[in-house]
Amino acid sequence: xxxxxxxxxxxxxxxxxxxxxxxxxxxxxxxxxxxxxxxxxxxxxxxxxxxxxxxxxxxxxxxxxxxxxxxxxxxxxxxxxxxxxxxxxxxxxxxxxxxxxxxxxxxxxxxxxxxxxxxxxxxxxxxxxxxxxxxxxx
Numbered sequence: 001x002x003x004x005x006x007x008x009x010x011x012x013x014x015x016x017x018x019x020x021x022x023x024x025x026x027x028x029x030x031x032x033x034x035x036x037x038x039x040x041x042x043x044x045x046x047x048x049x050x051x052x053x054x055x056x057x058x059x060x061x062x063x064x065x066x067x068x069x070x071x072x073x074x075x076x077x078x079x080x081x082x083x084x085x086x087x088x089x090x091x092x093x094x095x096x097x098x099x100x101x102x103x104x105x106x107x108x109x110x111x112x113x114x115x116x117x118x119x120x121x122x123x124x125x126x127x128x129x130x131x132x133x134x135x136x137x138x
Contacts, residue, residue, distance in 0.1 A: 041067035
């Protein structure tokens with residue numbers, strides 16, 4: 001169970017770090033100066049936006065630029081991930097970055113297997129059987 005939680009966190013962090021790894025695309029701005037599209041894309045970060053470093057803001061603005069082209073499901077997934085990220089303490093974020101760096105050193109085939117296990121767990125499918133668990137009796 002602990003291993004599955006670790007893998008779930010790694011999957012979340014992989015997504016966020018992929019976004020954070022993008023080059024800077026725009027000048028740093030206070031939240032109030034962001035466009036409505038940028039504010040919509042980055043809404044989970046609204047409370048802490050003005051406290052983020054210039055580099056972090058720049059990377060998130062790059063993400064916001066791609067936001068209009070995402071599907072509704074991708075937009076929801078992004079917001080969920082940003083929401084979880086925004087709730088982490090600085091120490092938890094540091095640990096997440098360390099886990100991401102360690103996970104990036106794992107061979108691609110193994111990473112795919114881990115991602116698949118996480119997807120199955122999130123979908124409620126038991127990896128051993130490949131079927132969803134039975135609903136509990138009322």
